[in-house]
Amino acid sequence: MKVKLRILRYDPEKDKRPHFENYVVEGQPNDQVLDLLNQVKWYQDGTLAYRRSCAHGICGSDAMRINGVNRLACKVLVKDVGRKIKIEPLLGMPVVKDLIVDMEPFFEHYRSVMPYFVNDDPPPQRERLQSIVERERFDDTTKCILCAACTTSCPSFWASGEYIGPAAFVQAHRFIFDSRDRAAAERLVVLNERMGVWRCHDIFNCTEACPREIEITKAIGELKMAVAKGRID
């Protein structure tokens, strides 16, 4: 089966502006879109640049816009998107080359919410225990693989790169609602900033884009309530 790929190419050293290039490759309905990209790179045009690593939807390297929606190239099969596939880099971050974007703006926001465990209490004899219910509270947001599909699908992020963005909110949620963590107050202050949770307009693009099916907008909604009430419950 012939599959037509339309890829947005851009090499900042050569091209003035991004342009589309067409490739025709042989593909099976059960092929990943990533397999097709590999075919192009290995057999047709070695200059095509994209990130990939595990190819199993765990590393979060190959998020890109496939037929206009942010997806992981390794989780989308040809039968899901049809025989004409348009592939573009993620929106809202500077393109390094072709489908590779500079993730620094994304990780800058990620770092701003303190995405690490904070607890200065003296460690107990054995472990910091947590009940099943307490663990369940933030289970959904532990699944994040930092692929940036959510943040770059958010109209608020497109409007302003200063917006902290869904992925960082997910990380904040993961630690704020962890019963062992002690830095919730500091994180809530960050979230309450001008470009914090109040810029979320419940558009649900992030929830629809997330390859791990995290209910991101719901997590942000819980954060909003936590900031509004000044406490977590």
Next chain:
Amino acid sequence: MRTSRPIRSSGFIEYVLWLFTRFSGLLLLLFAAISMGVAFSLGGRTLLDLPTMTRWVFFPNPNHVVNSDIPDVSVGWSNAFWQIFSVLMIFLAAGHGINGVRMVLEDYISRPLLVAMLRVLLFMLWLACMIFAVYVILYS
């Protein structure tokens, strides 16, 4: 549970406006429902068409609904309750609308100085709306 400090950072005003947008929206719906109910109870059950209804729902002031087919609209409307009702309604509606415009502008205008100027302009607009509204409601 664990946070005790009240949360106040640079976004406090954003939070207040976020809350205001939501509650003013809900209250405006309530006000619209009240106005509609009053329009019906004043005898509009069979006389109201959609445009007249819209007039009532938006702004139940004798000035505004005087053309509708309901008899004697101005009777019993110049009392404190309806004046406060109308002023409150304008306050919520103008605040809701102008804050919405501010949100949209701040999303699509990236020059800080321009944004600051527009904010001042919008605030003046809101103030003008309120002064006009109070004048119209109390003195006409």
Next chain:
Amino acid sequence: MALSRRVSFLAGLRYRGKQGMLNFILHRITGLGIVAFVGIHVVAGFFGQQFGDDLSFALNTIYESWQFQLFVYFSVLYHALNGTRLTLMDLFPKLMRFQRELLWLQWAIFVVSFGFPSYFLIQTSLSSS
């Protein structure tokens, strides 16, 4: 507060978001529309009443035509329903799990409550003119 925008308005519109994004765009358009209609109506009403200005009368005549009323009614009803949905979800984040169902519910309510009045409006307007 310098904004660094890297995605143009049109590039953003080309993103194929699902219903949520459509509703977001419609919410903004109808919201700005209401501000514009009400603003023009109020200003025109004021000038018309105070100075007998011709342009104001013309504007209000357009405003009160049944076609335009239909348009205003669409904006207001849509904005109100969508806003209610957003407010409910913001106040009760648990509801966000059912966001797609809520969207369909919203459209169902919208179709019914927009359809009947506008049907009668069109009918009476056409038969009277």
